[in-house]
Amino acid sequence: MTPVLAAVLVNYNAGDELRRALQSIADEMGDQPWEGVVVDNCSSDGSAETILSMAPVVRLIRNSQNVGFGRGVNQGVAATTAPLVLVMNPDCRLVAGAMAALRADLRAHEHCALVAPKILNPDGSVQGSARGDPDMFTGIFGRTAAIGRLLRRLPMAARHVPSDDILRSGTAGAEVDWVSGACFVARREALAQVRGFDERYFLYWEDADLCKRLRLAGWSIRYVTGAAAIHRVGHSSKTAKAASIRAFHESAYLYYITHVATGRLSPKRPLARLLLACRQAWHLRSTDPRPGR
DSSP: OOOOOEEEEEEOOOOHHHHEEEEEEHHHHTSSSSSEEEEOOOOOOSGGOOOOOGGGTTTEESSSSOOOOHHHHHHHTTTTTEEEEEOOOTTTEEEETTTHHHHHHHHOTTTEEEEEEEETTSSSSOOOEEOOOTTHHHHHHHSSHHHHHHTSHHHHHHHOOTTHHHHHHHOOOOSSEOOOTTEEEEEEHHHHHHHHOOOTTTTSSHHHHHHHHHHHOOOOEEEEEEEEEOOOTGGGGGGGHHHHHHHHHHHHHHHHHHHTSTTTOHHHHHHHHHHHHHHHHHHHHOOOOOOOO
């Protein structure tokens, strides 16, 4: 039977989280045909072997080196054919009913390229996974920044992390600027139109860039409150904290010069580089990147 959904997971030392993620997808799909691809970025913990019990529905692509998240997703998408693509971190798992709600929302909004569920921490609290376009204030008012957490109710802060307002409104879903790449379902045709993830981003911010390019191409992005996934933030990155911190800040700068300070001679570029370098140094000292995905 022709698969209705392709699930793509990029794995790097996710341990048993990968098996739980795949099982949650299988549970959600039930008897419906689907295909899965795990792209393993040279894991050393044997976690990729956990997919063997799910063959032939789930296949494994092994990379001889860590090629990054975006490139890994693009590999997985290219190896599948279903019209809908679920991209999910191996440290995520779908909550019952999530897939049905996401697919229903896509059917109801024909110009929507990508839908994402409400993402929960393991304790049930809500992650700020629906977001506003990044700008110079994102570092201050982002979902994990200390001042942003204290001043969450201010309009400037709320614009960057609109999840709270959307959930309070009681709506089934809403258009947003971008959503976390930890878990989303996208139309294959939309991903193909913008050529998938920009592979210059090794890790972090590739989701903001993808959603920005999709919107520029005429598509919309939606946050579906009736669907949920549980996410253990940064599980894989814990095995390479310093590298993850550097990747976060390099990707932040790449996004900034690509979509905000686009002029080569913009004075905002060196200022952003300086601020990000200071932030990176601080987090390297504490070895606590905090950004999550």
